[in-house]
Amino acid sequence: MNILIIDDDKKLCRLIQEYLEPMGYAVASAHTGREGLDKACSDLFDVIILDVMMPEMDGFEVLKRLRRQSDIPVLMLTARGDETDRIVGLEMGADDYLPKTFSTRELLARLRAVTRRYTKTGQSPASPATVDEILMLGELTINQDSRTARLATEELSLTPIEFDLLLCLVKAVGRILSRDQLMEATAGRCYEVFDRSIDVHVSSLRRKLGDNPRQPRFIKTVRTAGYMFCSPDNLQS
Secondary structure (H helix, E strand, C coil): CEEEEECCCHHHHHHHHHHHHHHCCEEEEECCHHHHHHHHHHCCCCEEEEECCCCCCCHHHHHHHHHCCCCCCEEEEECCCCHHHHHHHHHCCCCEEEECCCCHHHHHHHHHHHHHHHCCCCCCCCCCCCHHHEEEECCEEEECCCCEEEECCEECCCCHHHHHHHHHHHHCCCCEECHHHHHHHHHCCCCCCCCCHHHHHHHHHHHHHCCCCCCCCCEEEECCCEEEECCCCCCEC
8 A cells, every 4th residue: 555644744754654664555755735746646645644734835735736636535634632624624525634643553543444435346447337336316326336426417526435424324315324323334433522523524515415404405414313314215226
């Protein structure tokens, strides 16, 4: 697995590299946002670890430009306890976040989680999708093989975790899923108590679906319980 670290803290980059390389990871580093964006766009990486605060171009700007052309998994590093940075990063398309003070075991677990979410099926892109890989619900069509979703004739631009969240909700149409269930299904790990990231992802998904949370067509908030996909009852597959 090829990993790119974009962080101006050279010592931290070296420590992460020394920890991951013996496990078989290939680790490259960039120490400014501009250099990191150039590398991310020109080389083939499996995941990017991206710091928020950097010279020349901060992590948010790097992420915004990167998302115009790539859905590569991005794990953002934020100041410890800075909820604003985490929420902004998630809304802009980051897959996960990690406070700057972290354990190496947590780093490894989160890297594995974001890459696991991103991994597609082994079927050739040229192969036709089977019936079971297509889900249709009203105007919404989800292709599980290509990991794409369309609303009427418009293709939705979803991050890997937003796609998994939508798929999870659609498969449970008409049933309430708790935040814990959605977190486990989309991230494969337990979040910290009071973690708001799943709500941020739901909010972003609603926005892309053109959904109004006060009068939802698709995703309904069930107070104290979780979320429910509330489109037509007949799910075809």
